[in-house]
Amino acid sequence: MKDRRKRGLLLSWNRFKFFRYTLLVVFFAGFAFSTFRLFFRDTVHPQLVSSWQTPAMNLVSGESPAISVKETVIFPDQALIFLKYPPSTPLFTKDAIDCVYFSPNSSTPQTKLSPMSIDGDYLGQQIVRCPLHPRGFTVSVDVRSNGHLSVGPTHRWDWLAYEAIIDRDNTTIVFVKGLNLRSGRASDPSKFECVFGWDFTRPKFLFRSEVISVAQEIVRCKTPLSILSGSQMVNDSIKVSVRVTRRGILDSVAWPDNRVPHPPARKQHEVCVCTMLRNQARFLREWVMYHARLGVQRWFIYDNNSDDDISNLIESLEDVDFNITRHVWPWMKTQEAGFAHCALRARDSCEWVAFIDVDEFLHLPSGLSLHNVLENQSRPSEVAELRVQCHSFGPSGLKQVPVKGVMVGYTCRLLAPERHKSIVKPEALNSTLINLVHHFHLKSGFRYSNMDRNVMVINHYKYQVWEVFKEKFYRRVATYVTDWQQEENVGSKDRVPGLGTKAVEPPDWSRQFCELADTSLKHRVLEMFSDPQTQMLPWQEKQQDEEEEQQVSILVEQNKKRRVKSLATVLL
């Protein structure tokens, strides 16, 4: 109580300061902006202002006339910069932007580097990924031809509220890093409080709300009325964060979406898929086309910093009418949270959601359709999770990437299934959204069912030809989950048996992990998909071109090493 009164007093003093400052800035900015418009009436190019000017400008014009850095999040190896745009500005491409670096005492950038990626229209903004280099320098972006933007508010990745969704029941779900709570359990909500505001380092106005549940790193709290109703006080840029007793308020880049979705009377899709990936674009065509034929109607791709041009591939799949979208998910060690986030997004349109990776393929050996299996399984209506066992396939004697895809190429596997994956009904998820190793906690009254392996199983092309597997090896090293280069992890279950701590091809790799020939899915696929004339599979279409391109790029690589520069042009 006392605490609250003190904060009230503080608030009015701050408000006074805020208005004084605002009046001044409004006058200045208003003048600057109208003058600017006078000179450039028809060809208004975005003007650059430092971020402190933006709010005031908004008060004048109702929309920001400038590009600015909204927020910056620092990761161990990169910075994520959220750019804010006037609504009419065309989006930037990678070529139009540089990352710029300032040494501690300087306001002119010392170094420029190309961004690692720039992601398109994401909640009305763009996200630029910049390498962190040199260390200790602050980072911003330079819009070519326009000059550099000033550095935005900067946050650590590991003390952060990073996404927020307003749920159907009007509660707000906040995804956070830094709580380090026990996994798989609900924690005591009374130690937490949600806060809604604009700047959590120097809060001027805060809306506070009660936390309903906290589990792992997902917080569910009540949503203040003014935010639900979108009242005058509240604009698009309000963020939500979490106050932790005795530890303070987390930083935040989480803008809750206040357009609460209304559940449609009927689900649009029977089966959808949620997946999280990084640099696995090469698998996507086959995986999407195959599962579409099984009955999957919608794909939610959570992309963790891929740099293999996956967005173009996804667009090309969209163009041929697959309902597939990519969601930028750069957050570290947040796989469970990503699944929960995806389940929430899928809930309104999907009856069932499969949580599988892009090297995992559902297979129905008995020939029943996925639709029939799901119908039959949901007959006892309390079944809301199907557990499907995974068979791990080995390189199957191959030394090169199989031309007809993984399902036809890899036909030898380990005898016993290694794990299982789930297909769940998102309506039945427990409101804590707890999930662990692909299993969600369900609402009470619901249960799971184990699938008979003869009815449904997953072919997991886990150990592919060395050229492919080695990528996975590097990926693992990069994830900090299990670092195979650290001797201390030598005994980990995640390691591949027989593989050391280096990405060197083990002798006889191509014959490992082969205990049983299993050509069941191969035959099914050839039967279902082979073109009667050409014997080609649909995902194979551009094979010839791709092979030629590969040949060229191999040659280019080889010649780079020999420092002969021009062979590629000679070849072309």
Ligand SMILES: *[C@@H]1O[C@H](CO)[C@@H](O)[C@H](O)[C@H]1NC(C)=O
């Ligand atoms: C939204 O309102 C708050 C407080 O009134 C202000 O600090 C913030 O700059 C505003 N943002 C925008 C984009 O209008």
Ligand SMILES: *[C@@H]1O[C@H](CO)[C@@H](O)[C@H](O)[C@H]1NC(C)=O
């Ligand atoms: C920055 O400036 C301060 C004070 O002028 C000085 O003590 C410090 O060494 C400078 N730091 C760097 C990295 O130049």
Ligand SMILES: *[C@@H]1O[C@H](CO)[C@@H](O)[C@H](O)[C@H]1NC(C)=O
């Ligand atoms: C959620 O809030 C909106 C707007 O205040 C209200 O109309 C609606 O009835 C609320 N829904 C629930 C389930 O409380």
Ligand SMILES: *[C@@H]1O[C@H](CO)[C@@H](O)[C@H](O)[C@H]1NC(C)=O
């Ligand atoms: C794709 O699925 C979403 C639901 O997740 C739906 O709203 C949308 O209309 C679908 N798009 C197409 C092109 O079918």
Ligand SMILES: *[C@@H]1O[C@H](CO)[C@@H](O)[C@H](O)[C@H]1NC(C)=O
């Ligand atoms: C995404 O990749 C990074 C490495 O770049 C890793 O640290 C992080 O844990 C990954 N995130 C998830 C959710 O797996």
Ligand SMILES: *[C@@H]1O[C@H](CO)[C@@H](O)[C@H](O)[C@H]1NC(C)=O
């Ligand atoms: C339908 O489900 C029941 C168990 O719920 C199972 O015994 C039966 O074999 C299933 N039938 C088919 C055709 O999948």
Ligand SMILES: *[C@@H]1O[C@H](CO)[C@@H](O)[C@H](O)[C@H]1NC(C)=O
């Ligand atoms: C969610 O799970 C918890 C146990 O983890 C249980 O106490 C609670 O009743 C469940 N919620 C619902 C809505 O069933």
